[in-house]
Amino acid sequence: MSRWAALPAELDPRVRQLVVRLRRLKDHSGLSLRQLAARTGYSQKSWERYLGGRSLPPREAVDALARAVDEDPTRLLALHEVAAEAWGNRRAAAAVPEVTAAEPEFLPDETAGAAGTRPTSRSLRVALVAGAVALVLAVSTAALLVVRLSGRDGDTAHPTAPLAATAKSASPPASRPPAPTYTCHLERIDDRWYAGISRTRGAILANGHAGPEVAEAQCLLRRAGFSPGGIDGIFGPVTQRAVEQAQQRAGLVVDGIIGPHTWKALRR
Known part of the structure; x- marks a missing residue:
């Protein structure tokens, strides 16, 4: 019986359930990772990642493992479907901060330049962002001034009407209907x-x-x-x-x- 390392604490429970099931099948079969690789067509390094919870095995790998140990793959594939959905949600959530926090890549001539190239590029980015913010603030202030002046001149017969419409549109959405209930007729x-x-x-x-x-x-x-x-x-x-x-x-x-x-x- 293999002595497995603990799975990552942040691993989704649905993915953890799949990995634990794969580990048990591998242990009960008595196959080593090298033998498992030979029977499934996936490398030993790949199985180390899959059974260590570091990456999600593809559906074909799960099917190959089940057949290698003479196990019906139906349940494993159902478990893999649930785990794949959880894994995809986790990667989608992690991709958002990754994009916003990523540093822009430099062109080849910038990376090959002097040490002062990067600070210059960063200063230029800061200046562009500051200019954009100032422009947005100026446009917003001008629009607000026009609205106030038009209200004073009496052009708007009901100045509170737009506010009421805005408040109505901003009201919280209706709560979801309760989940359906079923009656057992045995x-x-x-x-x-x-x-x-x-x-x-x-x-x-x-x-x-x-x-x-x-x-x-x-x-x-x-x-x-x-x-x-x-x-x-x-x-x-x-x-x-x-x-x-x-x-x-x-x-x-x-x-x-x-x-x-x-x-x-x-x-x-």
Whole structure:
């Protein structure tokens, strides 16, 4: 069994769940990283990054690992889909300060010049920014002066009307409607339990998903004695805990993801 280094603390829980699952499969297979690289076509260095949480493995690499260790890739790919969304959101958020804080690159003749070239370029940038700010302030002041003068001359019959319109447009948006609630209508059909919301027997559901399939699973979890929280169709941490408990009792792989095997256990 490999002794893995701790994953980065800032790693998103959904990405962490995928990496931990990949580590377990690699350990249970008994393959070394070199052997894993040979079977999957991805280098040993790549797997060190993937299993260390430093980069997200591509979908094809996850599929290749599952097949290399004789594991059904369906659940892993569902877990990868959720992790990829979280990874993309993290990179998009990190890109904003990166762009605004980046130093402009110098042309080749500037970098090859004397040591005083960079301070000169920075001084020029500061002067341009200061000039732009001064121009904006001047235009704003002129516009405000025109509005005040026109109000005094009586050109505006209702000077408070624009303010009222502005206040109306600035009012906070209406709050979002509450999440839909579902009602469980449990019935036994062909030796299987159904809650009257969805007839699916193979939908892949994981933390972050929402919809009637999730509500169906929540009803079946509650029938089996595991509390998923409210029957709201939202797959959150409470529902995930209930899924893991149901998987453990059924002798399935405990990964908190609902797939064909977990559906079968819930409908029995």
